[in-house]
Amino acid sequence: MTIRLTWDECEEQFQEASEEKLQFDPSDELDVTLKYDARYARGWLRRIDLREGIQLEIDKSQSTDSTIVNFPEYESSYITCYFTLSGNGQGTIASRRSEILYPYTTGKYWLRSCGLNPQIIEGYDIKPWFSVIIYIHQSILRSFETSPKGELSKNLQNLIRPLSQKFYVRSGNIEPMMFTVLQQILHCPYQGMVKRAYLESKVIELMALVLDHEVVIQQGEAKKVSLKPEQIERIHYARELILQNLSKPLSVAELSSRVGLNEFLLKRGFNHCFGTSPWKMGREERLETAKRLLAEQDISVTEVAYRVGYANLCSFSEAFKRKFDISPKKYQKKWR
DSSP states (O other): EEEEEHHHHHHHHHHHHHGGGOSSOOOTTTTTEEEEOEEEEEEEEEEEEEEEHHHHHHHHEESSSSSEEEEEEEEEEEEEEEEEEEEEHHHHHHHEEEEEEEEETEEEEEEOOOOEEEEEEEEEEESOOOEEEEEHHHHHHHTTTOOOOOOGGGGGGGGGGTTTOOOEEEEOEEEEEEEEHHHHHTTOOOOOHHHHHHHHHHHHHHHHHHHHHHHHHTTTTSSOOOOHHHHHHHHHHHHHHHHHTTSSSHHHHHHHHHTTOOOOHHHHHHHHHHHHHHHHHHHHHHHHHHHHHHHOOOOOOHHHHHHHHHOHHHHHHHHHHHHHHHHHHHHHHHHH
């Protein structure tokens, strides 16, 4: 059986279940979590209005049956970013069902500009659903612009469109840095004002990673880069700097400055020479070094984390377990 809902019906299920609100933070009236109507799904949707123009949603649920939702055409002033951590589904234009606009696939995200959204048909299966959604008003994005004329960067202009113009959308993979920030959002240890400040900073950080990816795409990252011998030499020097600074990792901006290459060329050149990014290489080397230290030296896990550049023990443990499928503490015990 397939459940078919209009958008109004989809919203009404939360109103009907509003008396069963969950409260992750009772001190924050703008942090509201609603349970799904049990006729359609099990689980909850958490909505946090961080400030005017920035909203965060966390959806953790499971449909009772396959679900199809019909969204009407509408105008939106918000840029939306949707991260699927678990689940499967897709969104298509109602008049062209074969054209997939929104892939709701585990490990992927999609970015949508403001503008005119056509009538969309969205379908979801009954797998457990876990997603994080960010809504950023176009005025927030413009507030970061540094152009004297107040114009948005050429590579990001496609995200802010007249409301009468068809929206822009693209999808991408949730990269490791994005995943780390998503986990920090989901496991926020604070409440009240501190929670709001923390979550807002993480939402901005996550959007910065998405926008950086957008800039690279607009610059033509997929095109082959022709490197000169001296540029290849500088890229290899950047690798040496990464290996020499595992305890105090250098940012891409710092690497770029020290080797004399712009950030775009450094990233593309790194991928061309080593098949990975500067950040990924640094992370892999740090974790491999940590593994060796845990096996060979009689020091605490906290000290190991510090030596390989992790200020947060929890972040180190999560990264180590993702890579080696074992916690650093358990790995250390195997060698003692």
